[in-house]
Amino acid sequence: MVGFDRGQTLAQRFRAHAGERTHLYGYLLRGMADDLEAGGPVGEVVRGYERAPTGAVIQLRLLAGIFRLVLTGRAPTLLPYYACLGGTASPETAWAVARPVVADHVGELRRALAIAPQTNEVGRSVALLVGLFDLTAATGTRRVRLLELGASAGLNQLIERFRVSGEGWTWGPPESPVQLRDAVLGPLTALGAGRAPVTPGPAVEIVAARGCDLEPVDATSAEGRLRLTSFVWPFDVHRHERLAGALALAARHPPQVDRASAATWLGAQLTTGPDPDTLTVVWHSITQLYWPASEIDAVAATLSAYGQEHRVAVVGMEYPPEGGRQEEPEVRTTLWTGTGAPPRNRLLGTAHDHGIPVRMAGSGPAG
Structure with a gap:
């Protein structure tokens, strides 16, 4: 499992979690890290969460918030990238498509950060x-x-x-x-x-x-x-x-x-x-x-x-x-x-x- 340094910035945590992975979330996490450092919409979403504990895995909360937009039909441009929904698009270009989605849903994605990751494997x-x-x-x-x-x-x-x-x-x-x-x-x-x-x-x-x-x-x-x-x-x-x-x-x-x-x-x-x-x-x-x-x-x-x-x-x-x-x-x-x-x-x-x-x-x- 990925380990995080308590002294890392959120952008550094995003990159550490992504590593060199070439799946969808690897590309999205690296793109979000770059956007955060550049003062883009990701920064608006995570404002106030910069010192969140590493165990809060803010990156997973944000990814899940974006996924919920896709699942509820409010981010149709991202649908081709989600394999579980039949998407087959290559993930390399996913962040360029996801960035305007984040910009259009800053408020909802901020609220998504309050929802702790929870699965039922x-x-x-x-x-x-x-x-x-x-x-x-x-x-x-x-x-x-x-x-x-x-x-x-x-x-x-x-x-x-x-x-x-x-x-x-x-x-x-x-x-x-x-x-x-x-x-x-x-x-x-x-x-x-x-x-x-x-x-x-x-x-x-x-x-x-x-x-x-x-x-x-x-x-x-x-x-x-x-x-x-x-x-x-x-x-x-x-x-x-x-x-x-x-x-x-x-x-x-x-x-x-x-x-x-x-x-x-x-x-x-x-x-x-x-x-x-x-x-x-x-x-x-x-x-x-x-x-x-x-x-x-x-x-x-x-x-x-x-x-x-x-x-x-x-x-x-x-x-x-x-x-x-x-x-x-x-x-x-x-x-x-x-x-x-x-x-x-x-x-x-x-x-x-x-x-x-x-x-x-x-x-x-x-x-």
Whole structure:
């Protein structure tokens, strides 16, 4: 991932993020950096944000604001550059076309800078599925109550409605609008703590699912759909296909996401236990990176205390704390038996930032 120096100007941050990339956003970011230094309309848009924290990624907020203009038909001259909308134009000339669009929408793009980047990567649900395979194989329990932390719009809660395939297996309804092909590299035989090899199928049943987020997105609203779409880079066509399919499912099966912090919400959810034949699974993906240390500790303490007397599990897809975003996210499960014994912790593999593929531990590098 790109790193930024706190002493950099916004223009320097834009260029650092662009690097030498030759995709649409590379050209747009370099063009915006030049325009900012030249006193053009980009400077009007970002006025007052010059000292924004690097983590605010103002450049991504601005790119998403421009993308929303394209998605809502108010920047037709840019449409040929957006591959996810059928555009095939070469990106080298994109900034010359985008600059007058920025100049014509300074006020709206300024307001766009207040909207924090937020995606709901559907591909990360593959890590959840692999974790559920491991936990159900280890416990013999097929029924799952799913609690998602940092859920965004909660689209990963719809995993039962996605079609997923790995090496020699498929899972989920064949007719699903979300097709996650070649999503797992390596065999699933290591799952389940020494039990029989896992055979993917309808055995995992999610009987209840709910999540929380500090800023939940309503995937059933036009505004929510627009927001999620605008933060997915337009040339990542496969990601847009997955998101569009998940949004179509969400319109018929709305995910449940509460506005709350992870630790507070989780403690409240765990006050009501599931049926004895149902396993509570807490799920989170690429979210702890943004939590303060106190929140991470509070969630861990809540789970540890609850797990001493109740069965509960976690599936996590997070960057290793010692490596940060320079390494691939790890897919791990943790299982408390409720007997006072230490939890079972397992590293199942690693995943791409967007979830696909999940590479099972011991499967070797991708070919």
